[in-house]
Amino acid sequence: MRLRFAPSPTGNLHIGTLRTALFNWVFAQKHQATLVLRIEDTDLERSHAEFEGSILEGLAWMGITLDEGPVQGGPYGPYRQSERIQLGIYQTYAQKLVDEKKAYPCFCTDSDLDSERQLAQTQKVPYVYSRKCMHLSEAEILEKKAAQVPATIRFKIPHAQTLTFRDLIREEISFDMALISDFVLVKSDGTPSYNFAVVVDDMLMEITHVIRGEDHISNTPRQIVLYQALGATHPQFAHLPMILGPDKSKLSKRHGATSVIEYQSNGYLNTALRNYLMLLGWSSPDGKELLDIHTICDNFSLDRLSKSGAVFDVTKLKWMNGQYIRALENEALYAALFPYVSEELRSAKKLKDMMVSVKDNLDLLTDISLYLPVYFNSPESFKEAVSAFAFSEADKDVLIAFKNALVSFQGEELTAEAVDVILQTLLVTTGLGKGKVFKPIRLACSASATGPHLPDFVSIMGKDRIVERVSWVL
């Protein structure tokens, strides 16, 4: 089996394209198939090397490995369509189709085509190209060519056919070919159209399975008749459901970040994003949602793909990211959070302990900037913040008991475990519930109702600072 991921480098890698890459990769892993990266840069003006870089970066970030492509090379290269144009690959096949009378030069201008379209509109019939140029004689063609009239090459669609193909996700889909215009294979500047280049390349690269977005379904009948004309068998097609915004329209910029790089800088873990993207259209047979990549690859099958659009739910993604953060081992947590820590705090003592203490609060890696300051506020700012809270007499009794326990603590180091013992003892001796004990302590020590795990916090701050803080409110 040979699969390909064929992005156009006309912008930064976005979520939808990344999901397509991911599904191809997972399918390839499952079936030990070869995955090819082909850069579809036929639009020379809009394609840029930096966007190819963004695609490669995004794939690497997701852990998507490639078997063949512009970087890896391989026996079917080159893997950039711009380089294949240079080699004349598409021209050769276009000429072959013209020679076999399956394609023809078209000299219609944009304004000729506009008039045809307008006429169809006034007649309220679907627009299909008139085939005016299909009927030109050899002499007329030669004459126009000699006069250097710009020409495209159009493919002669077999209009008499109803084309049916079996999509691996949607099953049978039929198209009335009479409603499809003879489409352009080669533009007047000599570059191939998407539909032409993609078929020539999938054919020459011996691609067996095409997994791509649903927006390409309407291209598929055009591509299939082209395979037939070239005497090739077409690959199997699987069209992934659309990704929708919460309002059920196609996911776009106005729904928030769509570029993959933004997810990275906004504090998402690659593992969480990958898990979430897999659920956009696919579900695990056991209904579980938090799935490691090996389980996903083992359980993946196209028959568990949904036909209807998948809503991109940022709240759920964020929740999932939080789950992945909490599952990180301390070293991995430190490595993941470190880039998101402001520079002046990076050399702080006990930084790793601080990170671990706020692990449960984080949904995004960037949230670390909200939770670390509690360790660094100056006595003045702390006093000001804590003055906003009113402590009852009962609270103060708890604080006195806590302070006394700290002061009389004899151990060498006030570890989180030691603090925990103190707190548990307080619960017993006061006979109060957790809220009544922990809340005033947390407020008096951190001037915040939420924040780090309390025993960790007290231990990291150290006995002296905590005793001092508690004394201020008494």
Ligand code: GLU
């Ligand atoms: N270059 C096309 C795109 O980015 C590829 C479509 C296909 O997979 O055939 O949409």
